[in-house]
Amino acid sequence: MGQAELAGTVAVVIDVLRATTTITHAIANGAECVIPLLTIEQAREQHAAHPTTLLGGERGGQRIDGFDLGNSPTEYAPAVVAGKQILFTTTNGTKAMQACRAAKTIYIASFVNLTALCNELAEHETIQIVCAGTEGEITREDVLLAGAIVDQLTADAQPIDRNDQAQIAADAWQEAKTELTATSLAQRLKSSRGGRNVLRIGLEGDIEIAATLDKFNVVPRLDPSSWQIRDHRTTPQ
């Protein structure tokens, strides 16, 4: 989807494994804000100017040299992140956020805050869901969450219009939903492209965390003007 199509819209960015899941953990665990940046250099420059910030993110799935934190949700524990500003850069997730910069508002989506997010999204008339994918290709873990969002919004009182991509995602989620157990979603995520990448670097536990539905009641929102992600209750609409 091009910038032009996103101008002025309500965008929802999905990178289930792991950027948006990790950001949601950071915000839920009390980080003051997360600042998503495209490049390692940008993150290092901002950190040099603001030494109290934490540096977080990954390249090739691994923590970046000299960074305080990688891209595992478990690293973003309350004791570490509470009250902190976090400069954050990942391979696909922060690119997807950057691609949404013309949007009116940008929500950060994950399974761990699905219901809280959907309650907030229900207030908006039109929503553009942006899946980060991997190397420019759509991935199953992101499509499953997109489908879960479409499904949950449809379950509400009013029927909603969806384009074909939203319908395909909802179709795919129905298949996951029919046998949804504590471990079945994690199993599906493990077999996805993002999941296989995370398994390859030995972080299976991160996938199980990412598959935990509604662990948190926060809705991280990226403000296009301040370029900071905060819980939606603490940022102006």
Add this chain to the structure above:
Amino acid sequence: MGQAELAGTVAVVIDVLRATTTITHAIANGAECVIPLLTIEQAREQHAAHPTTLLGGERGGQRIDGFDLGNSPTEYAPAVVAGKQILFTTTNGTKAMQACRAAKTIYIASFVNLTALCNELAEHETIQIVCAGTEGEITREDVLLAGAIVDQLTADAQPIDRNDQAQIAADAWQEAKTELTATSLAQRLKSSRGGRNVLRIGLEGDIEIAATLDKFNVVPRLDPSSWQIRDHRTTPQ
């Protein structure tokens, strides 16, 4: 998917509504070959050089001025097409075929020849499925057929590897398959983007035809050297 990725592969082109469904009708009904062309001008030039050919295709869903046939499968009846070479140009389908020109071989897929096609595809180790979509965007009717192909190939003895896009399509098809009746597939196709376009021009019957599983036992194949679509039994591998 870029040309480079398709070089040397076995490609399967899908444009359920309606190009690949219509081509399958033409071949099943005895056309000597179908020649897919990008532009109206190319079709007219070739027709001028070979006046015994038939001109077929659409723009905006409608038959093109001066053409013999539009893009409805019903127009390609045996009495009309038997023994004929058909010059064929459509908005999305023939573009998708052109995008596959670097492939080793190119199959034309539709629900009306699903089983015959899958029997043939089972002979190949690696397959790239290319959905024509609409204006560059993936559409549900094409994804459903892609999923049906993945599903049918998986049902065979050997398990197959699929990338995430193939898995998403298979997920989406599972949802359609659980309640697959004579009319339920047509209903799904009608609500797809391609379906809504066909309904808009008053050709609901074309969608019902496109949703008829295994009407034919032919496998149209586009030979990248001769650039002709013929039944696979009559073209060299």
